[in-house]
Structures are given as C-alpha cells and as structure tokens.
Amino acid sequence: GESVGLHLPTLSVQEGDNSIINCAYSNSASDYFIWYKQESGKGPQFIIDIRSNMDKRQGQRVTVLLNKTVKHLSLQIAATQPGDSAVYFCAENVNQAGTALIFGKGTTLSVSS
Amino acid sequence: GAGVSQSPSNKVTEKGKDVELRCDPISGHTALYWYRQSLGQGLEFLIYFQGNSAPDKSGLPSDRFSAERTGGSVSTLTIQRTQQEDSAVYLCASSSMAAADTQYFGPGTRLTVL
Numbered sequence: 001g002e003s004v005g006l007h008l009p010t011l012s013v014q015e016g017d018n019s020i021i022n023c024a025y026s027n028s029a030s031d032y033f034i035w036y037k038q039e040s041g042k043g044p045q046f047i048i049d050i051r052s053n054m055d056k057r058q059g060q061r062v063t064v065l066l067n068k069t070v071k072h073l074s075l076q077i078a079a080t081q082p083g084d085s086a087v088y089f090c091a092e093n094v095n096q097a098g099t100a101l102i103f104g105k106g107t108t109l110s111v112s113s
Numbered sequence: 114g115a116g117v118s119q120s121p122s123n124k125v126t127e128k129g130k131d132v133e134l135r136c137d138p139i140s141g142h143t144a145l146y147w148y149r150q151s152l153g154q155g156l157e158f159l160i161y162f163q164g165n166s167a168p169d170k171s172g173l174p175s176d177r178f179s180a181e182r183t184g185g186s187v188s189t190l191t192i193q194r195t196q197q198e199d200s201a202v203y204l205c206a207s208s209s210m211a212a213a214d215t216q217y218f219g220p221g222t223r224l225t226v227l
Contacts (some may be wrong), residue, residue, distance in 0.1 A: 036218075043117070043119075043168060043221045046218075079200040085157050091156075100148075100161055100172065104155050105153075105155045
C-alpha cells in the first residue's frame with residue numbers, strides 16, 4: 001500500500017540551530033499534509049498543515065515546504081529549543097472529508113543545550 | 114473540555130480479558146477516529162465515525178475489535194479476548210465539519226496485555 005515515510009529516524013541539533021525534518025510521500029493523489037509533534041506520553045499535537053495548491057506555509061518558528069514534483073515535504077523549525085525535542089510525524093490525506101490520515105514512522109528530534 | 118480526552122490513561126490487563134477504552138471528542142466535532150500506535154511506530158488507522166453514517170471499520174485488525182459512538186459524541190473501543198500483540202497506545206482524534214481534514218488527538222490510552 002502507499003505510505004508516507006521520513007528520511008531519517010533521528011535528528012540531533014544544538015539549541016538555537018535551525019532544524020529540517022524531511023518526509024517523502026508516495027500517493028500522488030494526496031493533496032493535504034499535516035505535521036504533528038508527539039512528546040513522550042502524549043498524543044500527537046497539530047503543528048502546521050499545507051494543501052497541495054501551496055508550496056510553502058509559515059507558522060510561528062515553523063515552515064512547511066511542499067515539493068509535489070518529487071513528492072517531498074519538509075518541516076523547518078527556526079531557532080530550535082529544548083522544548084522542541086519530540087517525535088515529528090508527517091501525515092497525508094487525499095482530500096476526502098473524514099479519510100483516515102496516513103502517517104509515517106516519525107523522526108525523533110533531540111535538542112541539546 | 115477544550116480538547117479530546119481519553120480514559121483510562123493506562124490499562125493493564127491479562128491475556129484473554131476484554132477491555133473498553135473511552136474517547137470524548139472535542140465538543141461539536143462530527144468526526145471521530147481511532148488509531149493504534151505500537152512502540153516506536155507511526156499511527157495505524159482503526160475505525161472512523163462521521164455523524165450518523167455507518168462507520169468505516171476498514172482498519173480494524175480482527176473481529177475482536179469493535180467500536181461504538183453513542184449520541185454522536187462519546188466513543189468506546191472494545192477489544193475482546195485481548196492478546197499480547199494488542200499492547201499499544203490507542204489514540205482517538207476528532208475533526209470538525211468546517212475543517213474535516215485536520216484531526217486533533219487525545220493523549221491516548223496505553224494498553225498493556227500481560
């Protein structure tokens with residue numbers, strides 16, 4: 001079946017650095033993408049989303065980039081902080097209301113002071 | 114409450130016993146989802162409810178798994194005759210009609226089957 005995957009299972013950065021977490025998706029029909037952050041013992045927390053009619057979307061300290069040509073999604077975190085340490089998942093959805101999200105396995109981001 | 118809530122937060126049971134997991138979605142959200150997350154893995158879709166429509170059960174791994182949603186709000190996921198491989202975190206999410214794609218998750222129930 002089609003799935004969403006992440007390039008690296010772990011990423012370690014220094015506090016203050018910018019972090020880039022990558023994700024490749026395989027379903028060319030997917031047109032909605034979400035990034036979630038999951039801290040230990042908690043459920044996934046919505047960070048930012050993007051639709052396929054956009055290439056870039058910015059939030060507070062986070063930016064999501066979408067390259068539909070190569071089916072690649074990335075999450076950029078500016079000035080990474082220790083509180084950003086978590087597992088980050090990308091998820092995709094074909095634009096049908098109520099369709100279950102397809103998740104990758106996640107990238108663990110570790111931020112050292 | 115403001116977010117999705119789930120209970121219990123942790124459940125330890127013996128193999129062969131039945132368990133019930135509860136989810137309270139965000140008030141006003143019409144769609145409710147159950148996912149399972151095994152250790153170190155991504156989320157696996159189980160079942161989806163939308164309003165009064167028949168649920169999408171395509172993700173349920175076996176007939177030991179079932180779910181109900183009463184009154185279009187609270188949902189209960191039931192696992193009968195639990196097996197050790199059922200051990201996982203069970204996550205519930207809900208979404209609104211206005212933003213049906215965006216699912217908001219609860220904290221999950223960690224199920225351990227001994």
